[in-house]
Amino acid sequence: MSGPVAVVGLDCRFPGAPDPDAFWRMLLAGAESVSPRPASRGAHAQEPGAPGGFLDDADAFDHAFFGISRADATAMDPQQRLLLQTAWRALEDAGLSPLQLAGSSTGVFVGAMADDWARLQLSDTAEPTPRLGIGAGRSMLANRLSYQLDLRGPSLTVDSACSSALLAVHLAVNSLLAEECDTAVVGGVNLVLTDALDAIYRQAGLAAPDGRCKPFGAASDGIGRAEGVGAVVLRRAADARRDGQPAHALLLGSAVNQDGRSNGIMAPSRRAQREVMLAACRRAGVEPAQVSFVEAHGTGTPIGDLIEARALGDVYGPGRAEPCGIGSVKGNIGHAEGAAGIAGLIKATLTLRNGVVPPLATVGG
Template identity: 60%
Template sequence: MSAVAVTGLDCRFPGAEDPYRFWELLMRGGDGISRVPRERWDPGVTGGPGEGGFLADADAFDNAFFTITPREAASMDPQQRLMLQCAWRAFEDAGIAPHRLAGTATGVFVGVMGSEWAQLTLTDLPGITPQIGSGNGYCMIANRVSYHLDLKGPCLAVDTACSSSLVAVHLAVNALLSGECDQALAGGVNIALTPALGLFYERAGLAAPDGRCKPFSAGANGIGRGEGVGAVVLRRLEDALADGDHVYAVIRGTAVNQDGRSNGLTAPSRWSQQEVMAAAYRRAGVEPGDVVFTEGHGTGTALGDMIEAKALAAWHAGRARPMALGSVKGNLGHTEGAAGIAGLIKVALALHHRTVPVSRFAAHENPGLRLAEKGLRLLKSPLRLSGPALAGLSSFGMGGTNAHAVLESAPSVRTTASAPPALGAHVFTLTAPDAPALRRNLAAQAEAIGRRQSPVGPLCRASYRVKSGHAVRAAVVVGAEEGSSRLAEALRDERPTAAQQGPLIAALFTGQGAQFPTMGAQLYRSSSLYRRHLDAADAELLQYTETSVRDLLLHGDSAVHRTR
């Protein structure tokens, strides 16, 4: 199997509004579990756990940004809104301005397990409108992304219960390798709007009373529900490297299978889990012993954890050094249709940062699992990675559809190209549909940039090469030697007050005296576009001046002041 690169990603999970905060949550072993939001349901009335992994402001949506009318936006499943926003940011993270994808054969593959919005809206028969119709349906979550970005590649929603989004990744990988598309977005989304599924877990004996999953822990006592959305941008590795894309991680191999007739429709099968891992290892061309860590399914149920540990033991028992094992469900709860993509993004970030985060609840490992004998261990402290590293990722559906993936750290890329000359200053640009939105954008960018230490140059270049433009604009100039903290400070100082209906261009012809030695020399060396036009103009002038005006400028010759 050829490899596929993860070139961009975005996510939003409980306690983590973006990938940066998600990584921060994982590294500190944080807990995204909270009380059921008041606007969802009252556990005292409906029953079920009173806590879970919930998104703050899950209904927030900038409909004007996507040119969606307020009426249509109000009728959309929140999962559609979340996935549309997440897809947009994932493409930007991959260095792609989303509007430039229009007309391309980009594929969209979305995993989704539930549509509680449909339960709430389609049962109100008198209130059904055309907007309610297009606002519902699993397919529409994927279709909405392709429609708004004008993507022409394969587009589908996948429901295999808890493994949905990793199966979506598997399908996206196969579409890339078969040449069905050259770029794909794969993701998953889950929102809990009613207590129905929580009540099912409870009455089936699967629910954790405190709403927390405790994977492989002595305290494991069931599933806690979680929400979230995540997406990755995928390309064939050779294409990504040829185009100089940033690569978070490499997908070496994926596999999907089914339990068939197990001990019950919702009961896991150790043998099928073993086989799906083996198939992924074969397709990746790796030995199980080379896998450094595995992001497990890890629901925190007694039966599920036991079956999964035994399946892993078939390939990892007897290792000289036990393989690290964890599950992001300990931090977020079980995000159901988004569980697989949550695990994939965790693994991709771990390989990117060369660190495997701690396993939440690792302090009290379930002694009945006898993990050490099975060649497994939970991480009580982060694991630093050295050299190329391999990781496994499992996601198992409640109905028996299993998925496993093998990922590898991104290859080291050597470049011999000389860096462009340093510029004296950089320009950071921001746009929005209107002035209030621009002010919100300024505040959000200032907060985001202020949290990290990043070179100013790439931030500024991305702001105008990757971001799509709107009518109202702001630009901030920062010195090349200034850091991201100075840029954040400058963004906070901006006070846009008036809308501008498009850019205004002014041309100033000053006549004699405005030029100076070396004027434009630095731009000539750093910009091929400017260089091409100045060379052309110089060639035309040469028949009249008998001296190269370009050379006078580049060498700082005082003859540039001569009017002729």
């Protein structure tokens, strides 16, 4: 089975943008949403946490709506709760009834890298219980959604660090084309509940002092952390067309690789980035010179952005009459880590749907 895959539904919640319409308005305005760390994210910090992009009311959840007991909801990682709500709305956006998918081969693919909730719960309680174990397990980010909606397709949580959500998309596309599932819900989620990664970023020289990502800007000085959740619903384009489902965008091809041995395990490889972009173009049947816009990784670290910009130039620079635009949603919301990829995909999807490329939000030029 081959052919494009359609994005038929989406939903998201990012700092300063509680839904896709608000997210698009933020992007069009070139605005950013960085704020002081809420008290609920700083209770375990040894010193005041850095500013960043934080969700409002991330703990709000109607457990009865999903048929979940209060005790189970209390023990659940709030990332599970965010995914349930967002995936439900994405399915509705696709014109699908979540309840009517029960028993179907619908797959669930989730990208995530944070397990702050697990560390907090399993260290703060004197007696770990099965309920806490289920509520804190990272695999349950995907499995909870499959269980609650009785979905029988593949169900997995992917952790490849900052590329987690995009790798989840890649796996979902391949699953659809292999006919393992007919519909795929793909999500990414990130909540900042402790300062563990803040300390690591500071010690590694990766943290922006003001908590802001400044991708590809002269003032780029590190990462600003962010929270967020997003979900897309994917179907084979031929199936969506047959069923009269409008497509927000088409995914023509994807590719994945690893840096291998580079200048340090946290350092990117220009060669590897070049190779994976060329592989994606080949699989999509698209010449690099035909690409007019790239939603890049663009974290705002001077070394990472420089290597990425050079790799992008290697691939998309030669043989073109017009420049290729480059963007990074991290300038708007910060680096959402495990959810960063889904934020970029939703931005790219909204860009195609609206026919407008939003400006690159950056501070200091």
